[in-house]
Amino acid sequence: MTNKELLYIEDALGHEAYFQTRCEEIEQQLSDTKLKNSVCDMKNRHRQIFDGFLNLLDN
Numbered sequence: 001m002t003n004k005e006l007l008y009i010e011d012a013l014g015h016e017a018y019f020q021t022r023c024e025e026i027e028q029q030l031s032d033t034k035l036k037n038s039v040c041d042m043k044n045r046h047r048q049i050f051d052g053f054l055n056l057l058d059n
Contacts, residue, residue: 001056009053015049019043 001009023043030036 013050013053016046016053019046020050040052 014056020043023039023046027036027039030039
């Protein structure tokens with residue numbers, strides 16, 4: 001991978017980690033079950049994306 005590609009992945013990992021953290025914080029504040037589940041789904045999706053970027057680095 002080029003340095004530019006690695007920088008992109010590093011930036012994307014940072015964004016996905018931030019999104020996961022924010023979803024976690026928001027999820028803890030919600031009492032509505034449907035909304036809470038929706039935010040949890042978003043958090044899990046961002047975790048999958050994060051893991052996908054990490055897999056790019058492992059290969």
